[in-house]
Amino acid sequence: MNSFLRLLIPKAFVVVFVVFIFGSSSLLGELSDMEEVVRWAGYGEEKLSTVVISGTIICNADQNPYSNPHPVSGAEVSVVCGAKRWPRAKGRTDGSGKFAIDVPSHLHGVPNLEKVCHVRVVHLPPTSPCGKAKHNNKSISLSSTDQGIRTYTTHNIHLTPPL
Numbered sequence: 001m002n003s004f005l006r007l008l009i010p011k012a013f014v015v016v017f018v019v020f021i022f023g024s025s026s027l028l029g030e031l032s033d034m035e036e037v038v039r040w041a042g043y044g045e046e047k048l049s050t051v052v053i054s055g056t057i058i059c060n061a062d063q064n065p066y067s068n069p070h071p072v073s074g075a076e077v078s079v080v081c082g083a084k085r086w087p088r089a090k091g092r093t094d095g096s097g098k099f100a101i102d103v104p105s106h107l108h109g110v111p112n113l114e115k116v117c118h119v120r121v122v123h124l125p126p127t128s129p130c131g132k133a134k135h136n137n138k139s140i141s142l143s144s145t146d147q148g149i150r151t152y153t154t155h156n157i158h159l160t161p162p163l
Contacts, residue, residue, distance in 0.1 A: 051103040053079055053119060053140055055154030057093050059130035061161060071097025072159070074125040079103060080137065081110070081117040088117070114140050119154045133159040 057072040075093045079101055091101040101119075110116055118137035124130060140152040 049105075049108045050149045051108050051113070051152070052100050052149065053089075053103060053117075053152045053154070054098065054100040055119060055138070055157055056097045057099070057121060057157045057159065058097055059128055059133070059159050059161070061129040069158070070129070071095070072124060072128050072130060073097060075099075075121060075128070076123040077101065078120050078122050079117055080120050081107065081113075090122070114142055114152060119157070121157065121159070124159070130159040130161050133161055135159075 055077075057075050057077070058069040059072050060069050062068055071093070073093055073095045075097075077091055077093070077099050079089045081088050088107060089101045089103050091099045093099045103113075103117075107113065107117070118139055120137050121135035124133065124135075138154045138157050140154055142150065143153040144151045
């Protein structure tokens, strides 16, 4: 009986596989065009939503957060999400220390994005007085929602040089 089953199982697998392929050929034919597949999955040229995380990095060169702040231009920041803290998106600050990161579409549907994702200062330019400042994760908060655009902010990220 065992030898009979050993012969029957591979043949049954082939029959099921052939039925599956030919039975689903109409679905595969409809979705064979790559553009259609991309559109169907929600990743086409038409963006369904936009999520932006913005903020400003400020260096307080004299250890006092309220006197003589300087914007940090050219700093690299990243959005990190989840337990593994892998960077999900990156950006750079402009001349006034501001950054705006367009979050990838696969994160748009994450519930409570402000509890799961943070902004991390990855690199500061060596010319900045805060170039060796310690970088901590900065939480984000929802600041506005308008016409399919959600904007989160870190507000100001204050850095001070080490003593």
